[in-house]
Amino acid sequence: MKTPWKKDTTPAYASAEKRQAKRPGARAQINSGRLWHSLRDVVERSVVGHLLIDNKTGKDGPLISYRITQHDWYDLKRDANRTPPGCHPVLRLDIGPYKLMVIEEDLWDEVGEMIDPS
Numbered sequence: 001m002k003t004p005w006k007k008d009t010t011p012a013y014a015s016a017e018k019r020q021a022k023r024p025g026a027r028a029q030i031n032s033g034r035l036w037h038s039l040r041d042v043v044e045r046s047v048v049g050h051l052l053i054d055n056k057t058g059k060d061g062p063l064i065s066y067r068i069t070q071h072d073w074y075d076l077k078r079d080a081n082r083t084p085p086g087c088h089p090v091l092r093l094d095i096g097p098y099k100l101m102v103i104e105e106d107l108w109d110e111v112g113e114m115i116d117p118s
Contacts, residue, residue, distance in 0.1 A: 025045035040053065043083065051080075051088050056093050058094070063094060
C-alpha cells in the first residue's frame with residue numbers, strides 16, 4: 001500500500017511504459033522487451049498497422065535532449081520487423097513536458113493516403 005507522504009519510487013521509464021500500455025490497442029511487452037520474442041517496450045494496434053514502441057526517458061529526471069543514430073534506428077526497425085505480425089518502428093521520447101513520437105516518413109505518407117486517397 002502506498003501512503004501519500006512517501007515519495008514514489010517508481011522509475012520514470014516504468015511510468016512511461018505503463019502510460020503507453022494503457023492507450024487503446026496497446027500492450028506492454030513481457031519483461032520490458034528483454035526476451036527474444038518480446039522486444040522493446042510496447043506493441044500498439046493502430047489504423048496504419050501494428051507499432052513497436054521504444055520509450056526513452058531520463059534516468060534522473062526529464063530528458064533535455066536525445067540523439068538518434070542511424071544504427072539505433074536500424075536496430076529498432078529490425079526489431080519491429082521481427083515482432084509478429086510485423087510492426088512499424090516508433091521511438092517515443094519524454095523531453096521535459098513534451099511527449100514526442102518519432103516515425104518514418106513512409107508511415108506518415110500511409111496516414112495521409114488514408115485521409116485523402118486521391
